[in-house]
Amino acid sequence: MANNNKITLVQNFDPNGMGIAGNLFGLPFTPETSELIILPVPWEVTVSYQAGTARGPQAILDASVQVDLFQEDILDAWKMGIALLPINENLEADNNKFRLLADNYIQWLEKGAGEIQGERFAAVPGIINKACEEMNEWVYQQAKTYLDKGKIFGLLGGDHSTPLGAIRALAAKHPSFGILQIDAHADLRVSYEGFDYSHASIAHNVLKIPEVKQLVQVGVRDLCEEEWTYIHSDERIRLFSDSQLKADLYEGKSWASICQDIVANLPEKVYLSIDIDGLNPALCPHTGTPVPGGLDYQQLIFLVKNLVKTGRQLIGFDLVEVAPGTEKDEWDANVGARLLYRMANLAAVSQGKLHWS
Template sequence: MTKQELIAQINPNDVGVLGRLFGLPFDENTADLIIIPVPWEVTVSYGAGTAYAPEEILYASAQVDLYDADIENAWHLGVAMLPFPQKWLDLSETLREEAETYIDWLEEGMPEEADKEVTYLHEIPDVINNECAKLNQWVKETATQWLNQGKIVALLGGDHSTPLGLLQALAEKYNNFGILQIDAHADLRIAYEGFEFSHASVMYNALKIPQISKLVQIGIRDYCEAEMQIIQENPQRIKTFFDQNLKEALYTGKNWANLCDEIIQELPENVYISFDIDGLDPKLCPNTGTPVAGGFEFAEITFLLKKLVNAGKKIIGFDLVEVACGDVENNEWDANVGARMLFKLCNWTGVSQGKLKKR
């Protein structure tokens, strides 16, 4: 069945079918946008549960109503999530236990214990770094496969370390693009806690990709001195809109539309969006791994996406990460917010690539 034949059979007012993204029956062949689920959170250094987000957001997405006030027939884009890769979740859970042992040891001041145990503890980062590199390669290969078929590719984490492979794949298709990072954290740490591919190091690693010409960070409000130094030493390549500065600008007379324009002006034509859910106010994502007071309202981000696309920017891909849905009680709220933000990201990406039309 072709995509158009499938669309003709769908009543968007019907109840969404559980187990289908947004309750719709699109698959890899009929969807224009492919989402890679990556259930991985090995290096999370505080709260856990993000590895379960792809499944929980998939479940919650069936409750999302399909009418978009800004976009005609947004659901016609066709979005499909690839099959859940259980092997990566199983490995993540095993390595997460190893990482916790190592992090606990660091936080205790690296006490001298039996020689055998100390040797073992020192080996953990190398083991985890090797496995994280394999995950990155799998993500890159999976993304490349679908990009080569003309699909738009996005990623649903998992922690914030997961999209590096997607960025590497996009760098083979686009000679120049920027990252719009929505986040509470700068993620510019160098091999944080000994883990080269830490969730706290993803932007440091992304900047090793020469095709990424600009990193624009917004909402940053929790960062270390070394990260601030990297920002200050790279003014041509990194522009950070700290949460405090954005709030103070609003308090002293600027409006969010003006600030959105300033943010968008810093970005090149092609834009990748890296969305850590902790960039939002933590009332919207209370179970995320490292919540920080402050942040954005849901509507502020959707307004920014609208402005970004209206300014003629092309969203070449995106990730949504750090939505914590496992090992926590009452996680439905986080998955609910995540599913709705995912819908908006998909829709505006479709408009930016000419797949959908604004109303």
């Protein structure tokens, strides 16, 4: 029935016309009729600088109807079906509640963690860690449900702590894989501000998963000494820092050659994690922790496209840390929506759901 319904949806949809309001990319599909499912996770409880990423999924959904569906190298890519699951209002409410608690705690730390209110704040890290673990478990169950149905799974954050549950679900399905992390930050802190599931600890947490055999970080340009030591003491980690990438380019090395070096460090199965701040902040000015430097949009597309062309399989992906600007400023969301569409279709090519033109 679902297949027949999908055929009807495709036949009745005009990809050159207006999309369907309220649907991701204006597409006519439901989760049942889609090959690829995207889970929105409006969560930014441990954000330590600028907030706003919890509103990223809705902003990208709103902006996505402006994305043209045509891709010259993957014709009729839209026909596979992409669906965004509903934003969970209970999770959104929990985020707002625990974000306020964490923010008050962070401000207390920044003021010197004085004895006044010390007893009150002592319990906060435990409360926040429990809330984050419950979020991770919810994401795990959502990911497992759709992976068990044979769907390609993507996640749309929220901050960078949100994909951990999805990566755990993929580890239950794939005995061995690597992670390609596009990021301005290494995110290898063992714990940050007392929060074990901080957005600054996602890379450290995924390396606890035995099935993760390799972590390749690209575009990093802001890290602490502890993280630098971590990188050089763990043979599973390969860093392509922004300064290294730019030096290679300035000295005449082609981006194609650099991408070949990056991809060579990855195994056959790869999970792609994109923190939008890995891009030049001109493309994401409202992200939580922007840093000068970074990749150009087309540089990132070229890298992922070339990874797929080597025959490697993208087993899943996330896009996180997209924060909308002020009213009527949709730039970050426009960039995020286009990146999300491209990653979805490249993942589908890698899994044989779509084909190069």
